[in-house]
């Protein structure tokens with residue numbers, strides 16, 4: 001079964017030329033797919049459309065076996081598909097790292113104790129336990145990126161949508177992140193300009209060009 005199917009998606013920001021002009025992709029359970037393409041070609045826009053943050057003007061979105069059209073349809077999509085934004089400041093909003101990571105699980109109805117156990121487990125998995133009680137806004141850019149991934153993994157998504165996940169990471173942390181991503185069971189849709197990262201994490205690669213997805217060579 002396809003976890004995510006985008007079929008002939010068209011999209012333009014108000015008053016701007018179209019960004020997407022018939023973009024299509026299919027992602028199956030366990031599959032890792034990457035998307036590359038020039039700056040401004042619409043990669044982040046496409047991820048936003050996949051989880052319903054933006055509505056296409058035409059085209060079909062199927063996620064987890066169902067057509068998704070209205071805002072209510074996308075609530076479930078956002079619970080089951082974790083999007084790591086390009087800019088961590090769009091995603092982190094609690095005073096401390098632990099609270100940011102606990103936010104999603106608490107929202108899903110976990111008790112405080114359950115949520116804190118998840119926080120500790122996810123931080124240990126990412127080797128970030130030392131950041132647990134830090135003030136989020138005072139983290140470095142790279143630390144924020146790793147914490148953003150932790151907030152998404154805490155939701156135990158079935159599908160990970162990653163927008164330039166190694167941005168702002170030093171070589172050691174980037175390599176560590178590659179190891180973590182390779183070890184995850186989830187399907188992954190990876191947006192990245194970094195050919196080496198795409199090859200390591202998601203070798204099936206598409207290029208967004210003139211509003212459409214074509215095989216990347």
Ligand SMILES: Nc1ncnc2c1ncn2[C@@H]1O[C@H](COP(=O)(O)OP(=O)(O)OP(=O)(O)O)[C@@H](O)[C@H]1O
Pocket residue numbers: 013014016019037038039040041042043044045046086
């Ligand atoms: N909120 C917005 N309002 C108007 N135009 C926007 C908005 N967000 C993005 N754009 C424009 O839409 C186009 C696609 O942007 P998008 O961020 O999807 O590209 P991208 O492929 O992810 O780029 P990059 O590789 O630089 O991250 C760009 O021309 C951008 O300037």
